[in-house]
Amino acid sequence: MTPEIITSEQILRDLDQIPFFYIIILLTTALFLTSMVRRLIPALASALPPRFNYYLLPLIPIFRLLITAIAMLMLIPTIIRPTMQNFIAVFGAVGLAIGFAFKDFASSLIAGIIAVYEQPYRVGDRVSINGIYGEVKAINLRSLKLVTPDDNAVTIPHSCIWNGSIQNANDGSREQQCTTMFFLKPDHDAGMARQILRDVALVSPYTQFSKPVKISLREYPWGTQYRIRAYPVDGRDEFAFISDLTTRGKAALTEAGFKFASVPVVADTDN
Amino acid sequence: MSAETTSNIWKFVEPHEFQLPAEPASKTARSFIYRMFSGFSERQEEDGAEAIQSELKNAPSSLVDWLAPYPDWLGAPEEIYRTIEPWLEDESPEGLFRVFIGPYGSGIGEMLTLLAKEKGWQTLSLPSYNQLLKSDFSWLEKISAYNETPLIIPRLESVFLRHYNGLEHIRKLIRKLFHGKQRCIMGCSSWLWQYLESAMEMRDSFCKHYYLQSFSAQDLQVFFCELETKKTNQATVFRQADNGSFVLPPEITGKGWIDQDATVKEYTPATFPSDYLKKLAVESRGIPLVAWSIWRNSLKLAPEEDVADIAREVADKDATASATAKTIWVKAYKDIELPQLPSGLGQLTAFLLMYLLQHDGLASPAIFDLLDFEDDQLIGLLNRLQKSGIIVNENELWRASWQGYPAIRRFLAEQDHLQDSM
Numbered sequence: 001m002t003p004e005i006i007t008s009e010q011i012l013r014d015l016d017q018i019p020f021f022y023i024i025i026l027l028t029t030a031l032f033l034t035s036m037v038r039r040l041i042p043a044l045a046s047a048l049p050p051r052f053n054y055y056l057l058p059l060i061p062i063f064r065l066l067i068t069a070i071a072m073l074m075l076i077p078t079i080i081r082p083t084m085q086n087f088i089a090v091f092g093a094v095g096l097a098i099g100f101a102f103k104d105f106a107s108s109l110i111a112g113i114i115a116v117y118e119q120p121y122r123v124g125d126r127v128s129i130n131g132i133y134g135e136v137k138a139i140n141l142r143s144l145k146l147v148t149p150d151d152n153a154v155t156i157p158h159s160c161i162w163n164g165s166i167q168n169a170n171d172g173s174r175e176q177q178c179t180t181m182f183f184l185k186p187d188h189d190a191g192m193a194r195q196i197l198r199d200v201a202l203v204s205p206y207t208q209f210s211k212p213v214k215i216s217l218r219e220y221p222w223g224t225q226y227r228i229r230a231y232p233v234d235g236r237d238e239f240a241f242i243s244d245l246t247t248r249g250k251a252a253l254t255e256a257g258f259k260f261a262s263v264p265v266v267a268d269t270d271n
Numbered sequence: 272m273s274a275e276t277t278s279n280i281w282k283f284v285e286p287h288e289f290q291l292p293a294e295p296a297s298k299t300a301r302s303f304i305y306r307m308f309s310g311f312s313e314r315q316e317e318d319g320a321e322a323i324q325s326e327l328k329n330a331p332s333s334l335v336d337w338l339a340p341y342p343d344w345l346g347a348p349e350e351i352y353r354t355i356e357p358w359l360e361d362e363s364p365e366g367l368f369r370v371f372i373g374p375y376g377s378g379i380g381e382m383l384t385l386l387a388k389e390k391g392w393q394t395l396s397l398p399s400y401n402q403l404l405k406s407d408f409s410w411l412e413k414i415s416a417y418n419e420t421p422l423i424i425p426r427l428e429s430v431f432l433r434h435y436n437g438l439e440h441i442r443k444l445i446r447k448l449f450h451g452k453q454r455c456i457m458g459c460s461s462w463l464w465q466y467l468e469s470a471m472e473m474r475d476s477f478c479k480h481y482y483l484q485s486f487s488a489q490d491l492q493v494f495f496c497e498l499e500t501k502k503t504n505q506a507t508v509f510r511q512a513d514n515g516s517f518v519l520p521p522e523i524t525g526k527g528w529i530d531q532d533a534t535v536k537e538y539t540p541a542t543f544p545s546d547y548l549k550k551l552a553v554e555s556r557g558i559p560l561v562a563w564s565i566w567r568n569s570l571k572l573a574p575e576e577d578v579a580d581i582a583r584e585v586a587d588k589d590a591t592a593s594a595t596a597k598t599i600w601v602k603a604y605k606d607i608e609l610p611q612l613p614s615g616l617g618q619l620t621a622f623l624l625m626y627l628l629q630h631d632g633l634a635s636p637a638i639f640d641l642l643d644f645e646d647d648q649l650i651g652l653l654n655r656l657q658k659s660g661i662i663v664n665e666n667e668l669w670r671a672s673w674q675g676y677p678a679i680r681r682f683l684a685e686q687d688h689l690q691d692s693m
Contacts, residue, residue: 049685049686049687050686050687051687148612166498174687196435199435199439200435201439202438202470203433203434203438203641205434205622205625205626205642207470209466209469209470209689210469232688233686233687233688234618237618244643247643248435248643251435252435252436255436
């Protein structure tokens with residue numbers, strides 16, 4: 001039995017059989033829909049109360065993936081003769097090419113699909129990946145975009161999920177606990193300092209009162225550490241909230257006569 | 272005036288008894304659909320009545336002051352007294368505090384001030400803003416440890432400052448009163464009350480508290496009729512501009528001068544309270560000053576009326592009998608333009624409005640002290656909100672406008688900020 005030889009003519013349809021107009025319409029429609037998803041969902045989220053952001057924005061990558069997958073499924077049979085042998089041959093060849101030439105790209109693409117399913121991060125989450133902390137602004141097919149507290153945009157490929165750890169501070173919810181620290185010289189009235197810091201948290205306009213406000217202390221040889229743990233109304237205000245508590249806390253403690261602890265700088269005498 | 276209309280409209284209830292004016296379910300669904308398709312329905316309703324409405328003239332403020340003067344809160348102090356009478360007579364009462372809570376624009380402070388005046392009770396001398404800001408507690412020394420008559424604090428907001436030095440004043444006041452033997456009656460806005468309850472968990476410190484029951488449409492009818500009859504003897508009828516129906520019963524506002532049968536026959540007999548008042552009760556959440564302010568905004572005059580003449584006639588206390596009543600047109604509720612928040616406002620707006628409600632108004636320096644934002648930002652925002660009618664500046668005090676309150680409340684709810692329960 002002689003093996004069947006597959007030629008390119010047998011895999012691809014004849015040129016006169018390929019509906020180019022249909023393909024152009026299909027690709028244009030897919031691009032248009034993807035672009036609409038990218039614009040409409042954020043627009044809808046901004047028109048609705050902020051709490052809806054956490055439900056709507058994570059839908060963007062899911063819709064985009066769906067649109068791309070459907071477009072591909074509709075496109076392939078128009079170019080390739082729809083036989084099992086052809087599909088195996090094409091996907092094998094594409095897989096091999098991707099495997100060698102675009103290994104990292106493919107890895108990120110597949111990780112992106114896994115990320116959509118597992119959701120280690122969603123749009124609006126505040127995550128720390130490879131030591132970079134920021135808010136997830138967009139999830140694309142290959143990468144995600146973070147914006148750091150310093151307003152730097154950082155693009156990280158999805159392949160980071162294979163072997164790196166991802167810390168998600170709010171995990172899809174609006175709430176986020178924020179910690180603000182103060183260090184005072186050890187010799188002071190701790191009860192009073194604690195009450196002042198509690199009031200500082202209670203008067204901040206950012207504070208959410210459905211969550212607890214906690215003040216914890218820790219003693220060190222050089223001073224006492226105070227931590228205000230509280231939640232802002234909107235977790236995205238994390239840094240504004242911490243800055244507000246820090247400003248108010250410093251003013252209140254200074255006014256009440258507390259001294260802030262400082263660690264003296266020790267000169268390196270070895271060199 | 273009928274027996275029904277002379278009943279006391281001021282009621283103080285326990286929190287679990289409090290009810291907001293209800294809108295029938297069918298109406299709620301209709302208004303939802305109306306909002307959804309407001310673009311289409313506006314076009315459909317542009318008929319003759321709309322055109323006539325647009326020709327109506329604004330009633331001059333002097334006339335509006337005669338038709339709907341600022342409430343004098345009569346009846347409310349008596350009702351407060353009646354509510355606490357058993358407690359006052361009890362020799363070993365349960366707790367020394369009674370708190371009366373009302374929403375923004377309820378006039379609770381005025382009611383308690385009036386009560387103190389009527390009964391000759393002592394009112395708390397209020398601390399200055401600087402005392403509250405600088406941890407100066409000397410004002411508390413004026414509170415006596417024992418007095419047979421109760422101490423009245425008309426507005427708890429006067430001793431509250433949402434500042435790290437401000438909360439301690441409230442704590443010390445409660446502590447002082449708790450350790451003393453004098454009974455204390457306080458008034459508190461629902462916004463501050465919610466803050467004290469949520470942030471400071473102080474509800475139980477105040478023992479028992481009562482809510483001012485919101486006005487129903489029937490209560491609003493009595494309220495407006497009483498206001499109208501206070502300053503003028505001139506027979507007046509209030510008719511809705513788009514369909515001519517009576518908004519207030521003509522037999523009351525006509526004061527017996529008008530030929531009631533002829534007037535009523537001329538137009539379709541209306542049922543009272545009117546649809547306008549039912550809608551107003553729901554939209555204003557039954558809050559006296561909010562409803563009163565919207566009511567004043569709705570009063571219009573016919574295009575052919577001489578504004579000066581009608582103002583003079585209505586203001587004439589010694590009006591002679593007249594068979595023809597003066598007609599005041601009331602804009603249909605759907606056509607009233609209430610202040611709306613400008614678009615694109617951020618969180619700073621929510622903070623500012625929240626602070627204004629919790630303090631029942633703030634002076635400019637206090638706003639800059641309490642909200643830790645750039646002065647330029649705050650000045651711009653204050654001007655913008657004032658221009659849109661959401662806030663007003665009266666006697667150097669910024670406060671939420673009565674008519675802007677429904678929009679403010681909706682905005683704060685959308686932003687997920689702390690809400691009052693009234």
